[in-house]
Amino acid sequence: MSTLYQTFISPFTEFEFMRRALAGALALALGACPIGVFLMLRRMSLVGDAMAHAILPGAAVGFLLSGLNLFAMTAGGLIAGFVVAVLTGLVARTTELKEDAALATFYLLSLAIGVTIISLKGTNIDLLHVLFGNVLALDDQTLLLIAGNASITLVLLALIYRPLVIECVDPGFMRAVSRAGGPAHLAFLVLVVLNLVSGFHALGTLLAVGMMMLPAATGRFWARDITLMMLIATASGVLAGYAGLLVSFHFGVASGPAIILIAGVLYLASLLFGQVGGLVRQLFPGRHLEA
Amino acid sequence: MLTRRALVATALAALFAAAPARAQQRLDVVASFSILGDFVKNVGGARVAVENLVGPNGNAHVYAPSPGDAKKVADAKVVFVNGLGFEGWLERLVKASGTKAPIVVATTGIKPRERAGDHGHDHDHGRADPHAWQSVANAKVYVANIRDALVAADPAGKDAYQANAAAYLAKLDALEREVRDVVAKIPVDRRRVITSHNAFGYFQDAYGISFAAPQGVSTEAEASAKDVAALISQIKKQKAAAVFLENVTDPRLVEQIARETGAKVGGTLYSDALTDDKGDAPTYIDLIRHNLRQLAAALVS
Numbered sequence: 207m208s209t210l211y212q213t214f215i216s217p218f219t220e221f222e223f224m225r226r227a228l229a230g231a232l233a234l235a236l237g238a239c240p241i242g243v244f245l246m247l248r249r250m251s252l253v254g255d256a257m258a259h260a261i262l263p264g265a266a267v268g269f270l271l272s273g274l275n276l277f278a279m280t281a282g283g284l285i286a287g288f289v290v291a292v293l294t295g296l297v298a299r300t301t302e303l304k305e306d307a308a309l310a311t312f313y314l315l316s317l318a319i320g321v322t323i324i325s326l327k328g329t330n331i332d333l334l335h336v337l338f339g340n341v342l343a344l345d346d347q348t349l350l351l352i353a354g355n356a357s358i359t360l361v362l363l364a365l366i367y368r369p370l371v372i373e374c375v376d377p378g379f380m381r382a383v384s385r386a387g388g389p390a391h392l393a394f395l396v397l398v399v400l401n402l403v404s405g406f407h408a409l410g411t412l413l414a415v416g417m418m419m420l421p422a423a424t425g426r427f428w429a430r431d432i433t434l435m436m437l438i439a440t441a442s443g444v445l446a447g448y449a450g451l452l453v454s455f456h457f458g459v460a461s462g463p464a465i466i467l468i469a470g471v472l473y474l475a476s477l478l479f480g481q482v483g484g485l486v487r488q489l490f491p492g493r494h495l496e497a
Numbered sequence: 498m499l500t501r502r503a504l505v506a507t508a509l510a511a512l513f514a515a516a517p518a519r520a521q522q523r524l525d526v527v528a529s530f531s532i533l534g535d536f537v538k539n540v541g542g543a544r545v546a547v548e549n550l551v552g553p554n555g556n557a558h559v560y561a562p563s564p565g566d567a568k569k570v571a572d573a574k575v576v577f578v579n580g581l582g583f584e585g586w587l588e589r590l591v592k593a594s595g596t597k598a599p600i601v602v603a604t605t606g607i608k609p610r611e612r613a614g615d616h617g618h619d620h621d622h623g624r625a626d627p628h629a630w631q632s633v634a635n636a637k638v639y640v641a642n643i644r645d646a647l648v649a650a651d652p653a654g655k656d657a658y659q660a661n662a663a664a665y666l667a668k669l670d671a672l673e674r675e676v677r678d679v680v681a682k683i684p685v686d687r688r689r690v691i692t693s694h695n696a697f698g699y700f701q702d703a704y705g706i707s708f709a710a711p712q713g714v715s716t717e718a719e720a721s722a723k724d725v726a727a728l729i730s731q732i733k734k735q736k737a738a739a740v741f742l743e744n745v746t747d748p749r750l751v752e753q754i755a756r757e758t759g760a761k762v763g764g765t766l767y768s769d770a771l772t773d774d775k776g777d778a779p780t781y782i783d784l785i786r787h788n789l790r791q792l793a794a795a796l797v798s
Contacts, residue, residue: 207550209675215578217722217726220726221726221729221757221759222721222756223722223725223726223729224726226696226753227722273748336593340749340750342720342722342725342750343749343750343752343753344753345749345756364747401500448711451722453720454721454722454723455722455726456723457723458721458722458724459721460720460721461721461722465723483732490747
């Protein structure tokens with residue numbers, strides 16, 4: 207019993223930085239995982255990835271102006287993310303280019319600008335700090351920011367829930383009955399950027415998307431109902447955060463990648479054994495139905 | 498119009514006249530990083546033109562040389578390196594540049610110390626700790642090696658190099674006395690410090706302030722939860738008095754550790770690179786003095 211306690215509980219009771227990391231990971235999962243489910247259902251799974259790259263130059267400018275300053279880097283990231291989102295929408299609506307192509311062009315430009323800005327003044331190491339956050343170094347402000355973002359996400363998501371769901375299922379019907387589709391889509395994009403900026407402080411720009419999409423894809427294999435899907439996604443995100451930190455604690459691997467790898471393991475297990483369309487289930491449908 | 502043309506012609510003529518004169522007087526040499534470059538500048542004086550490969554504030558551990566660096570090495574008459582595996586990228590650069598200049602290892606004659614820490618990850622530079630310049634006594638060996646190499650490359654300047662080196666060595670002697678005086682004022686039980694980069698092993702051996710770090714000697718590896726937890730336990734157990742930020746690794750992590758342990762957070766300690774002219778440590782002597790002031794401010798209670 208005492209070894210179980212030492213393995214699973216005492217890292218967090220003994221060390222404050224582990225408690226902070228856990229709180230950060232939990233708050234991140236609460237906000238990012240439901241967003242990921244909607245991204246997935248709207249066939250925008252790669253949009254999160256593109257947007258994560260797009261916020262880099264903003265964070266880089268914030269970093270150059272005031273170092274690893276929470277406010278400057280957050281504001282920079284938000285601005286860059288929104289600029290890319292709005293420009294993408296404008297180009298997609300006014301030219302022949304489709305939305306995916308427009309987004310691809312802008313995020314690539316944005317990423318190149320970000321790396322250029324950092325290399326102009328910073329060192330390679332600075333760039334790594336921006337690309338990979340550090341979940342072990344969350345101070346009060348950063349934790350409040352992540353938790354605040356998660357709260358805003360959940361409240362706003364509740365407000366735009368119906369139009370979002372209807373638009374996922376039947377966009378034509380949505381346009382016929384209501385004009386809320388456009389504003390809801392915009393609010394949703396705002397939430398995507400907000401959660402990426404949260405994730406960027408804890409996990410860095412490269413891995414922030416992992417906390418968004420991997421749990422969402424996991425949830426897809428266990429539920430057909432969207433509410434249940436979001437619950438399962440969030441639960442697997444929380445589990446990944448907790449288990450990833452433990453792996454980093456006991457085996458000495460870097461914490462951010464460890465969290466995302468655990469989320470990946472959960473996803474692969476679901477891919478194989480999931481109730482809804484899992485591979486094993488598809489190969490042996492009879493046996494499972496008898497059981 | 499005529500006058501402008503005349504002006505340009507005069508300027509060009511002056512330039513062409515000056516260029517060979519300059520080339521004759523100044524010996525072009527290359528130093529691998531800024532601290533070594535500062536030593537060479539002090540010994541070479543006006544006879545030597547020094548180019549640093551890794552400039553001020555740069556990180557020589559993970560440096561990626563540019564084609565311009567290969568050209569600098571190819572044009573140099575002497576190439577000064579730290580050795581002890583500090584510049585892992587240098588060997589290939591020297592080969593690629595095809596330079597015929599002698600490669601002078603400035604740490605020759607210094608007894609290398611084993612790399613501190615039990616982190617055990619292997620680097621291509623083996624087990625020696627390369628940061629030998631952190632002890633002023635070792636800096637004097639660097640200076641002697643540089644002096645001898647310059648005399649060999651440019652025998653005409655022998656007197657100048659020997660005079661410059663003697664003057665600089667006297668300054669280093671004074672600096673070393675200063676370090677010992679300041680450390681003597683720090684209570685023995687407070688001579689324990691945490692920095693985010695384990696580069697002060699030679700300082701520790703020479704002056705008796707102990708340094709611990711959350712990472713190994715190199716700045717390449719990202720600290721895991723295991724490393725951080727081990728360090729926090731260690732600070733609490735050993736009652737380390739201060740934690741220092743450094744110009745090359747993640748300051749957020751160091752702040753978190755200080756918050757959790759209650760150790761005092763000092764300013765920046767410079768280890769691998771000088772700062773630019775506006776910074777706190779534009780020369781080696783400034784660097785040691787700056788570090789000394791920071792240590793005294795945090796440790797003298």
